[in-house]
Amino acid sequence: MTSPQNTASQGRFPAGGRAFPHRDLISIGALQTHEILYLLEEAEQWVDFNRQPSKHSNALAGLTIINAFFENSTRTLLSFEIAGKRLGADVVNMHAAQSSVKKGETLIDTAVTLNAMRADAIVIRHGSSGAVGLIAGKVDCPVLNAGDGQHEHPTQALLDALALRRKLRERGREEFNGLVVTICGDILHSRVARSNILSLQALGAKVRVCAPPALMPVGIEAMGVEVFHSFDAALAGSEVVMMLRLQSERMEGQFIPSPREYRHLYGLTLERLELAAPDAIIMHPGPMNRGVEIDSDVADLAGRSIITAQVEMGVAIRMACLDVLTRKARNIPGWGQNDLGGQWV
Amino acid sequence: MKQMRPISITGGTLVTPEGLVEGNLRLAGGLVHSIGGEIADGDEVLDAGGLLVAPGLVDLGVFAIDKPAFHFGGITRAALMPDQSPPLDHPARVRFAAQSGKPDFWVHPLAAATPGLGGMQLAEIALMREAGARAIATGRSWIADSGLMLRLLQYAAMLDMVVVSHAEDGGLAGNAAATAGEIATRLGLPSAPAQAEALAVARDIALAEIAGAKLHIRQVTTRAALDLVRAAKARGLPVTAGVTPAHFMLSDLALAQFRTFARLSPPLRPEDDRQAVIAAIGDGTIDVVSSGHDPRGPEDKNLPFADAAPGMAGAETLLAMVLTLVRDEVISLERAFALIASNPARLLGVDAGQLVAGCEADIALVDPERPWIIDSRKMEAAAGNTPFDRQPAQGRVAALWKGGVEIAL
Numbered sequence: 001m002t003s004p005q006n007t008a009s010q011g012r013f014p015a016g017g018r019a020f021p022h023r024d025l026i027s028i029g030a031l032q033t034h035e036i037l038y039l040l041e042e043a044e045q046w047v048d049f050n051r052q053p054s055k056h057s058n059a060l061a062g063l064t065i066i067n068a069f070f071e072n073s074t075r076t077l078l079s080f081e082i083a084g085k086r087l088g089a090d091v092v093n094m095h096a097a098q099s100s101v102k103k104g105e106t107l108i109d110t111a112v113t114l115n116a117m118r119a120d121a122i123v124i125r126h127g128s129s130g131a132v133g134l135i136a137g138k139v140d141c142p143v144l145n146a147g148d149g150q151h152e153h154p155t156q157a158l159l160d161a162l163a164l165r166r167k168l169r170e171r172g173r174e175e176f177n178g179l180v181v182t183i184c185g186d187i188l189h190s191r192v193a194r195s196n197i198l199s200l201q202a203l204g205a206k207v208r209v210c211a212p213p214a215l216m217p218v219g220i221e222a223m224g225v226e227v228f229h230s231f232d233a234a235l236a237g238s239e240v241v242m243m244l245r246l247q248s249e250r251m252e253g254q255f256i257p258s259p260r261e262y263r264h265l266y267g268l269t270l271e272r273l274e275l276a277a278p279d280a281i282i283m284h285p286g287p288m289n290r291g292v293e294i295d296s297d298v299a300d301l302a303g304r305s306i307i308t309a310q311v312e313m314g315v316a317i318r319m320a321c322l323d324v325l326t327r328k329a330r331n332i333p334g335w336g337q338n339d340l341g342g343q344w345v
Numbered sequence: 346m347k348q349m350r351p352i353s354i355t356g357g358t359l360v361t362p363e364g365l366v367e368g369n370l371r372l373a374g375g376l377v378h379s380i381g382g383e384i385a386d387g388d389e390v391l392d393a394g395g396l397l398v399a400p401g402l403v404d405l406g407v408f409a410i411d412k413p414a415f416h417f418g419g420i421t422r423a424a425l426m427p428d429q430s431p432p433l434d435h436p437a438r439v440r441f442a443a444q445s446g447k448p449d450f451w452v453h454p455l456a457a458a459t460p461g462l463g464g465m466q467l468a469e470i471a472l473m474r475e476a477g478a479r480a481i482a483t484g485r486s487w488i489a490d491s492g493l494m495l496r497l498l499q500y501a502a503m504l505d506m507v508v509v510s511h512a513e514d515g516g517l518a519g520n521a522a523a524t525a526g527e528i529a530t531r532l533g534l535p536s537a538p539a540q541a542e543a544l545a546v547a548r549d550i551a552l553a554e555i556a557g558a559k560l561h562i563r564q565v566t567t568r569a570a571l572d573l574v575r576a577a578k579a580r581g582l583p584v585t586a587g588v589t590p591a592h593f594m595l596s597d598l599a600l601a602q603f604r605t606f607a608r609l610s611p612p613l614r615p616e617d618d619r620q621a622v623i624a625a626i627g628d629g630t631i632d633v634v635s636s637g638h639d640p641r642g643p644e645d646k647n648l649p650f651a652d653a654a655p656g657m658a659g660a661e662t663l664l665a666m667v668l669t670l671v672r673d674e675v676i677s678l679e680r681a682f683a684l685i686a687s688n689p690a691r692l693l694g695v696d697a698g699q700l701v702a703g704c705e706a707d708i709a710l711v712d713p714e715r716p717w718i719i720d721s722r723k724m725e726a727a728a729g730n731t732p733f734d735r736q737p738a739q740g741r742v743a744a745l746w747k748g749g750v751e752i753a754l
Binding site for chain 2: 029106107108126128129130131133134148149150151152191194217218219220222223252253
């Protein structure tokens with residue numbers, strides 16, 4: 001079987017098991033390396049599919065997907081909505097602002113209500129860590145985590161891995177092994193950082209994290225990352241630089257003196273980019289604050305910035321996740337209710 | 346209910362302050378009459394069958410009066426925290442609370458230090474004492490104003506009342522649901538450094554020393570804070586410390602899978618702090634182990650971790666968990682009952698909690714070896730929010746007397 005140190009080359013699908021034996025997608029931490037690779041592989045076909053002029057599949061025709069967003073989102077919600085629609089599913093969006101959550105209904109009751117409406121998959125974003133897993137335990141259909149508090153954002157990490165892998169392959173590099181990735185920004189409040197640390201390490205990359213001490217979670221070195229407070233030092237030898245925005249909406253109290261001062265120390269400028277490895281790849285999960293954590297001329301740097309590719313891969317990854325997680329319900333041969341195979345977890 | 350006829354309990358091992366004694370325990374007029382004496386004619390004679398005859402437990406710091414759970418756990422008296430709705434900040438509410446357990450359970454209310462537990466001004470402590478308050482408590486919050494805390498301690502010293510404080514620096518603790526460290530980071534939970542406790546303990550000890558007040562820190566759960574308490578005791582200050590079993594049985598690993606039954610205040614700590622708590626119980630730095638009993642139903646606990654209310658239903662498991670320390674040879678059996686009976690009784694100033702002639706005949710017959718499985722679905726408590734769910738435990742109460750009157754279990 002696979003070991004935690006698994007790398008991409010070793011992370012093969014185990015003989016006799018299921019390719020993806022999970023009902024839900026709650027966290028990268030619950031996935032084996034070969035399962036991450038399987039989702040990336042599945043997404044490749046949808047990348048090509050999405051580039052056709054006519055992009056409609058009937059794979060999920062007749063299924064109802066509910067996007068339950070208890071926290072504001074533009075790009076993730078849109079990306080999930082497009083993914084579901086391109087697969088032919090009926091997609092319904094529920095915004096917290098319009099929901100009975102405001103009327104005092106508990107999260108569990110909301111989950112039970114969604115379940116009673118016979119959704120075939122529920123995509124959830126919630127502001128509290130662990131909330132999506134809690135809902136998953138109360139419903140009968142697959143649940144996809146679109147971000148829970150400061151815990152995880154698994155589809156973001158998958159789309160980042162896909163965008164990065166495609167860029168590496170374009171440059172003739174097949175593997176993540178030994179790739180040095182620096183994640184810089186508000187690590188403390190970032191579920192994107194946590195999911196990316198787990199997935200990049202599973203794929204074989206070396207991850208560095210960089211933030212001022214107040215925005216660096218205590219004990220993060222236990223996750224196997226190298227911790228930096230100086231961005232210049234972190235950049236030395238970095239082959240990939242992933243910038244995160246300051247999540248002011250999650251900050252209670254003051255964490256940095258001013259955006260101007262933050263840019264001075266942690267902004268990715270063209271000048272600072274020189275410190276990284278030649279041709280270092282630039283990533284950002286968005287939304288960007290241009291002129292704060294990243295300068296415009298860096299964000300738009302041709303051949304280096306894959307920020308728009310990340311958005312494109314987001315749709316493909318979410319199509320792959322929705323497809324894979326609904327196969328059991330759709331009785332796809334090899335995935336159905338009564339097929340032999342590994343345990344569902 | 347009054348005890349009508351003297352009772353002699355024979356054939357048991359008596360847990361007395363002087364040690365374990367084989368002999369008879371005689372209860373008369375609601376009080377302990379004699380230890381190791383003869384059975385008098387006309388006594389009701391009960392055979393303990395080789396079990397332990399121990400004082401009923403005195404639970405210093407509970408959040409709800411939950412008699413079935415207390416009786417299951419052998420608890421005959423509890424000090425009720427002022428964190429009620431509305432808070433125990435008025436003499437009438439204190440008087441009502443003091444009567445609320447009788448006749449088969451005694452509630453010792455703790456007066457709120459500040460109105461509404463808001464931490465802004467002093468409450469009418471002397472009037473609440475008249476109404477039955479046995480000590481003063483800051484509740485599950487911290488008085489941020491050090492000047493007010495000093496005046497509170499001075500006032501308490503004048504009234505000769507113990508101040509029961511909650512040691513978490515509010516500015517550092519904020520809305521934390523976990524202790525800063527690997528577990529909180531992996532789970533993405535709002536966290537505060539463990540030093541939030543040491544800062545609060547250091548300040549409160551310094552202020553209590555100025556005021557000459559008796560300070561009881563209800564829960565000391567970190568190595569750094571325990572060192573401060575140890576040093577204060579070595580200097581002869583009247584500082585005492587307590588803890589609940591959660592902090593010597595569990596580390597913050599119990600938060601995995603976002604289990605809200607492990608959401609406590611203060612939060613569970615890393616393993617090193619848990620070891621420090623065990624050592625502090627062993628060396629006498631910790632004086633009291635209490636249940637912190639706070640039954641919380643699904644509307645408070647079936648929520649995302651950080652949104653859930655802190656607290657555990659601890660009354661039923663207090664005795665078994667403390668007996669774990671005896672089996673692990675951290676403490677003796679006599680000391681176990683000092684932690685859960687005589688020390689809290691002494692802090693509350695009540696004649697109970699030990700087998701001494703003249704004390705209230707609050708007696709628990711304990712089978713220290715009896716095995717059972719803690720099951721949150723089958724608890725006597727108003728809610729089953731135990732962090733020890735599905736754990737095997739040893740030690741159960743076989744019979745219980747309050748003031749010489751047997752309570753049906």
